[in-house]
């Protein structure tokens with residue numbers, strides 16, 4: 001048998017059997033048998049790329065996520081868009097006939113539709129034929145061509161095979177065996193080699209014989225490296241305990257695109273976390289990298305964001321692509337790509353991942369010449385911190401105590417950043433590692449099973465870029481009233497994060513006519529109940545509750561006993577989820593319902 005003749009159906013039988021296997025060991029054994037019996041001596045890559053489709057970079061992306069795939073399948077099957085089956089595919093999240101079992105799994109819903117249209121016998125398609133078809137699918141652009149390829153695949157397969165093909169296209173097989181186990185079964189050094197090359201074909205070609213060990217390979221410029229990742233911790237004291245005795249740096253967790261920049265003379269690559277080369281960043285960034293990165297060959301690790309020169313702040317997550325496009329088209333804009341370098345992995349002709357973070361940060365400062373709002377370095381007490389306006393917290397600190405971590409975390413959350421990353425300054429940079437050298441701490445937002453809909457009763461002026469305008473709100477809960485609409489509102493928490501600048505502007509404009517300055521003598525309007533704590537004195541009150549707006553609020557899992565606000569509990573790290581313009585003021589949550597909610601979520 002040559003590669004040409006190994007049937008895809010054989011691989012599908014292995015997948016189906018793996019689904020039935022209860023233990024990882026059994027699944028691994030099946031993989032070994034498949035490789036040894038069906039594939040021995042062959043080019044493993046052609047099969048392994050179908051087993052680990054998420055790691056295959058030899059063909060481009062298909063441009064087919066579930067919804068596009070649903071439409072392409074409707075076309076491929078030639079069924080009417082109004083038919084039940086078309087609706088099932090498009091509404092795959094709700095599931096097909098066996099809604100309970102299949103809901104939310106696109107491939108299972110599709111298999112259910114296909115079962116009524118395909119014969120049960122396999123068309124005998126080979127692995128080679130499938131790979132060729134998938135190559136064509138990735139290289140064609142228009143929907144009609146994609147549908148034609150899918151239609152051809154449907155003709156040559158049965159519903160089970162087609163189900164697996166769809167999973168391969170969606171790049172997730174859900175076999176119940178980890179990628180790590182698959183790698184280890186394939187070859188003991190496969191994962192290591194993949195982590196430093198992100199090249200599945202190279203791994204399959206080099207590691208054909210599991211009994212022959214491969215010398216550990218280091219990273220190299222031009223080959224994406226699997227990024228070091230952060231382990232999530234639930235609170236600052238857990239993080240602090242885990243890093244006990246270490247020198248710790250705490251950095252702001254920026255919400256952008258993780259990008260690894262490889263510079264080799266004039267050649268620059270922008271590898272994403274999934275090791276795709278994002279060439280769209282080259283127009284906006286290559287010039288800066290060439291000029292301000294002083295090493296001829298190097299690898300930088302960092303986050304790509306958008307810097308707003310007018311607002312002097314980073315833009316909300318999600319505008320990178322738009323700004324990269326604007327740069328390519330030479331359009332004038334207040335916004336520009338800005339790369340924040342937080343690590344260096346290679347410089348000159350050596351990998352530096354084995355050095356400590358302290359050493360790498362020192363090297364980073366020598367290699368990268370920061371350029372304000374374009375290329376910044378994240379090191380404690382320097383570089384990037386300059387662009388944060390006076391009075392605002394900095395972006396990276398050396399923490400000496402747990403209190404330092406808590407304070408920094410609180411500042412970043414208040415500043416609408418995503419959280420913090422704690423790093424051991426003595427640690428090396430490890431490809432693909434998530435074992436806890438980096439710890440991430442993010443507020444744990446929940447939606448407490450019901451909307452926490454509170455009414456805005458006051459506003460606080462912002463500082464820095466929000467100076468002079470209301471940027472935070474005091475919200476209240478309704479006091480139950482025996483009849484009609486609530487008559488009093490009990491202060492509940494202060495909230496400022498969660499809205500985009502545009503949403504905040506719209507809300508403040510709407511409420512502005514009803515702001516009453518809290519000037520001397522500081523009298524609280526009679527329909528609000530607050531404590532005497534000074535934190536509860538907003539800069540403006542809302543003139544009358546019936547002119548106000550409800551906010552849906554989420555918060556960290558823990559509520560806190562309130563000493564500051566009038567309601568018995570308040571929220572930890574509250575965040576505005578939505579502005580409820582649609583909900584009348586009097587439908588605000590009342591205090592007792594909130595207390596009940598707290599008691600249920602605390603298991604009382």
Ligand code: ATP
Nearest residue numbers: 228229230251252253254255257258303342421440
């Ligand atoms: P999340 O969804 O929480 O961002 P994730 O799964 O994308 O998590 P993690 O490894 O858990 O990734 O968190 C690390 C990510 O945080 C990095 O991939 C990077 O994109 C981002 N990040 C932002 N700022 C930093 C920083 N200062 N140091 C390291 N990573 C940072």
